[in-house]
Amino acid sequence: MSSALLEISDLSKKFAEPVLRDINFEVHSGTIHGLVGQNGAGKSTLTNIIAGFLSADSGRILLDGRPHTPKTVADANLRGVSLAVQEMSLIDNLSVAENIMLRTFPAEFGIIKERQLLGSARQLAEKVGLGSIDLQRQVSSLTLAQRQLVELAKAISCPFRLLILDEPTAALTEAQTKIIHDLLRGLVQSSRAIIYISHRLDDVLELCDKVSVLRDGILINTRKTCDIDASWLIKEMSESTGEIEEKHCFKGQKSKRLSVLDMVTPRTKNPIDLTIHGGEIVGLAGLAGSGRSELLKAIYGLEERLSGSVKVHLENEQWLSPMNASESVSACVGFIPEDRKTQGVFLGQDVCSNITISSLRRFCTWPKSLDLIKEREAVTALISKLSIVCSSFYQSIETLSGGNQQKALVGRWLMAGCNILLLDEPTRGMDVGAKAALHGELFAFRDRGNGLLIVSSELEELMLLCDRIVVLSDGECSGEFTRHAWSKELILDAAFRAYKVKNTETFNAEKIFD
Amino acid sequence: MLRRSLTNQRIEYVYIFLSLLLLVALFGFTTDHFLSLQTLSAIMSQLPALTVVTVGMTLVLIVGGIDLSVGSVVALSACIIGTAIVSHDVPMILAVLLGVFSGTIMGFSTGYLIARFSLPAFIVTLGMLEVARGMSYLSSDSQTVYVGSDIQKLALPITGIGISISMIMALLAVISAHFVLTRTIFGRYIIAIGTSETAARISGIKIRPYTIGVFTLSGTLAGLGGLFNLAYIGSADPNTGIGLELSAIAAAVIGGTSLMGGRGSIIGAFIGVLIIAVLQNGLAQLGLSEPSKLIITGLVIIFAVLADRFRRGPNRTDT
Known part of the structure; x- marks a missing residue:
């Protein structure tokens, strides 16, 4: 029986509205613990609190049986909590090696030991399957998938007890994902644990020992993965099971x-x-x-x-x-x-101008000025047609959820x-x-x-x-x-x-x- | 017109405008003569050059660039106009067109270099700052050219209206630039390019003509600024306009324009110009020395950016 490495009791956090409500959550040493839920369910908030990005309003966190209240990410790092975030935190103008080793630069009197840096970075890069990449390359020239792997290498660069991975495989292919999963299984030893957040339910079921489901800031359920399947998870995550019906093929003439x-x-x-x-x-x-x-x-x-x-x-x-x-x-x-x-x-620009940017000529009247009323009418119609959730079309686009932003982009081309x-x-x-x-x-x-x-x-x-x-x-x-x-x-x-x-x-x- | 009523931008104007009023009230109470026609007319006569240069600068900042050459271009334009009239007996209208056009050419060259070879605007315009300054020394033979009272009529208040032709033209520039920014495709496109060049390209926008266009506009407006400067002083000084680019950037930033591109307002920038002018005059009337005026003006600029950041929420970063 493994002991609890992380113990969270009655944890709550509020921004404008409560995002986490009385969370009770345990992660045991030697396990990979999955965390699933829809966007906005509170997964990232929870892990950000553990990793020291945010602080909780109330509740208690124990790490190794001792209170864990990190004020900064560096604090949490010292206690052995390492986080690889979904919003990528790489520094574009540094090399792959420097990014991987950013937390633990091998240095003497502040002077970086170049050879040691490359050697350690090489080892870590090989672990995540980036063995053939040129470590001196700037991170800005990498693909999203490669960046995600660098992010992971960086997360495991320093000694850790608890590793938190937020969508580590979102940009990866199945083959890459498999390599990462093998790596993670190897990393979890008796004294370590991993919290693994993913939308890819099959991955979670395959990799994790246990999985917890968050819905609207409440921890609904925790189960062993051997007892459940993906449809059970989806059912838990959403009150209504979103059955995807088979779409019929297009019937018209194809040209x-x-x-x-x-x-x-x-x-x-x-x-x-x-x-x-x-x-x-x-x-x-x-x-x-x-x-x-x-x-x-x-x-x-x-x-x-x-x-x-x-x-x-x-x-x-x-x-x-x-x-x-x-x-x-x-x-x-x-x-x-x-x-x-x-x-x-x-x-930083509003929903309206994001949608109409490629079709402004439609709203142009003589002499080359925009008819704002016409524009507004067209955007209103489009927003309701695509059911984009926003409070007004002058709302800044980044306040929309990812799904709604993407709908707005589809809307841009429809327009x-x-x-x-x-x-x-x-x-x-x-x-x-x-x-x-x-x-x-x-x-x-x-x-x-x-x-x-x-x-x-x-x-x-x-x-x-x-x-x-x-x-x-x-x-x-x-x-x-x-x-x-x-x-x-x-x-x-x-x-x-x-x-x-x-x-x-x-x-x-x-x-x-x- | 309440078409875009109570959008964020409107609220922003209100804030800046309130700061201006506050400043005016402050000087009104602390000095004897601040709230007088003389002060107003002094401010009005200094404004036109800075106003048009700031309008150009704001557009350049919105498209994601910066134009450090405007101060020198002001001098170049003034020297060309002065020399043409005095040494070559060119008719005044023609000389003026020549001067303004020299700004257009400088702006176009800058824009072309930046857009065609993907060079950083900061460096190219820094180079242009030296080039234009050198050219103004060359064209005026390093002498201050006295032009005469004819051209000064531009800067004199018209009886009955109370403001000068220069000021009317500058106000027209503000209004047209505001219209261009908010109500034309050109305006939307430069906001888009300044926000994200890649996203703009994906949206089907051609980047180059707009970048070149904005710098050409900025150069032309600086050329016009040279004319106003000449009309105000009455002579063409190759040393004029040193540091003007920094005042213009300051005015734009006070007015809510982002140095990262994609966000800014012409009306706000104009209020920023007024704030700087009021500050200069008010501090002078308080009897402050030149060094202390500099320090206070500098602190006000920093405070303006700080206030802007807090109004938007401390955690928001421009990425």
């Missing part, structure tokens, strides 16, 4: 909307052809680093194209060939990027009259309910005869949404599947194909992260 011809990008060396029809959702699957995001950006005209072209088909057999993002928009193609906060929405939408990780970090709502909008968009191309790390999501899935493997197109002829195994097999050919027997994980 070519967008074709990609012989596209070559710096990441995808072999020419790729792709066609999107009206009324069709096409998925782009592949491991992180397979070139799917780069291909998507190249199609939109954001990333460099080495050769190849894009044709946007108009009526009467004519077509446009946009070369950059602004021409794509003129050709009624929209793009929703992976990094919603920095590339999608305009933080611009797009009939082709390219999406990169459209539901990353969203809870079950918000995901379903966004999926609904995408289906509705398709059913109006428009075409979509979606990149996602979650295969289940693509299999739910798409009519057709194209698989990339190490920069090559390695398969194409239609709804009735696919299975998870077939798609995964295609995604791993290029790596398998190169390493016949054991597939070399590091290759993937390169």
Whole structure:
């Protein structure tokens, strides 16, 4: 019987409203403890209190049987609490090695020992599967998945008793996730414990020993994972079980909307052809680093194209060939990027101007001034159509939840009259309910005869949404599947194909992260 | 017009305007002659150059840049106008157009360099600051050129209205820039670019023409500032306008403009100009020495940013 490493009793926290109410929570040494709940359920607040970011209003925390009231993150670190956050905390202008070792720089008299720094960083990087990365590279040049792994390496850089991971695998592929899970299992020894927060319920069930469910700031239930399944968790998290009904395929006539011809990008060396029809959702699957995001950006005209072209088909057999993002928009193609906060929405600007930024010409009257009343009417109509939750359209966009921000981005392109939408990780970090709502909008968009191309790390999501899935493997197109002829195994097999050919027997994980 | 009634921006104006009134009241009580027509007309005659330069600066800050060259461009424009009239007998109208146009060219070159080669605005305009200053020495042969009373008519109050042609033009610049920022596509686009260039590009906005456009505007307005400066002094001094860029940045920031880009208001910046002018005059009337005036003005700027931060909530960071 393991003893309780962390004991929380009657913990409460209020911001404007109570976000945590009388939480009683125990984490035992030698275990991985899952924490699940919808966005806003209070998971991050709870872990931030344990890690010293926030302080509780009332209640008691015991770590190793002694009171634990850290005033700062550094305080908590000293007690052996280490946190890897969902909002990435890396410093862009420092190298990978420096970021990993930020908490524990090996130094003498304040002078950094370069060789020791690189050596220790190398060890940690290898542990999280970043072995082949150049440690001197600046973090700003990394992909989201790589950044997430660096974040994790940083979290395990100093000796810890309790490791808190908030969505550590959100940007990772299944293969990467597996490596991380193996690492975590190895890390948990008799005197250590891990708190693991994730929206990926299968991951939680597979990895954790116990799981606790938070709903609206209340800890609803804690169970051993061997006794429960994902549908039980979903039921606990949401009062009503959000059954996802099978969406019917588009019935109308399918005409070519967008074709990609012989596209070559710096990441995808072999020419790729792709066609999107009206009324069709096409998925782009592949491991992180397979070139799917780069291909998507190249199609939109954001990333460099080495050769190849894009044709946007108009009526009467004519077509446009946009070369950059602004021409794509003129050709009624929209793009929703992976990094919603920095590339999608305009933080600090109101909901209204975030939605209309790509369609301002519609509201233009002579002489080139904006008709604000017309704009407001159009935005009001759109907000209610997409049921975006906001108190007013002059509300700052960052006060909206992630799901509502993403809806606003979909709204931006609806407003611009797009009939082709390219999406990169459209539901990353969203809870079950918000995901379903966004999926609904995408289906509705398709059913109006428009075409979509979606990149996602979650295969289940693509299999739910798409009519057709194209698989990339190490920069090559390695398969194409239609709804009735696919299975998870077939798609995964295609995604791993290029790596398998190169390493016949054991597939070399590091290759993937390169 | 209450179309955007009680939006955050409106509330912001109220705060800044109240600070201005407070300052006026303060000087009204502590000095004998502050609340007089003379003071008003003194302030009004100093304002036009700083006002137009600040308008340009605010637009540049909103698009996410900074323009350190404006003070020198003011001098360049003034020297070109002065030299053209005095040494080359160019008709006044033509000379004025030439001077303002020199600002346009400086602004365009700056913007082009920044946008075409993705250079940092801070460095490019720092270079332009030296270039324009050198050019003003060259064009005026390092001498102060006395132009005469004709051009000074611009700065004299028109009888009946009480304000000068310079001031009317400056106010027109404020109103049009406010309109451009709040009611045109150009305005929305520069706010978007200043907030996030990548997000703006993804939204289909071409970055380059807008960046170049804003710097060209700022240069042109600085050129106009040169004219107003010349009209106020009556002579073209190649040393004029030193440090003007800093006053303009200060006025913009007092008026609620963010140095990180994406947020700012022209009306607020104009009130910021008024606050600085009132402060200068009021402190002078209190009999404070030049050094203490500098210290107080500096502290007021810092206080303005502090107040702004607290009004928005202490935890909010501009990322």
